[in-house]
Amino acid sequence: MANTTRIPNYAKMKTHALIEPYLRLSLPLPMAQVMAQLRVNLYNLKINDKKIPLQNQTSCPWCGEGEGNSDHYLLYCPHLETTRSKFLNLFLSTPTANFIDLYNNYKNSPDFYKNIFYFFTECFKSLDSPF
Ligand SMILES: [Zn+2]
Secondary structure (H helix, E strand, O other), rough: OOOOOOOHHHHHHHOOOOOOOOHHOOOHHHHHHHHHHHHHHOOOEEEEOOEOOOOOOOOOOOOOOOOOOOOHHHOOHHHHHHHHHHHHHHHHHOOOHHHHHHHHHHHHOOHHHHHHHHHHHHHHOOOOOOO
């Protein structure tokens, strides 16, 4: 499963048959839904009536230059820097190459899931229209 191309992020994170921590932490449903979408990384990330592309299907809806994927949004998009600093600084204080590293470093922290959700919720407010 680690070599699948269909769900590459999920395959790298799901290395065991245990229930994922975010499903055991009694998170509010919208937070668990955002994490599930990011982990499966199939088509897009949807919150309420807006969505953004995953897996590079189109360019980043904020900067228009980066690839539309979770790594770009969470770590690299220059347009989202202020929001990233506000919600994710604590989790990005150690070098992080991609979302998979970030997830594996903090997957047992309820605050991690909450701040990922708050980050995207705030980012989505500045999104005028779906891609
Ligand atoms: Zn961008």
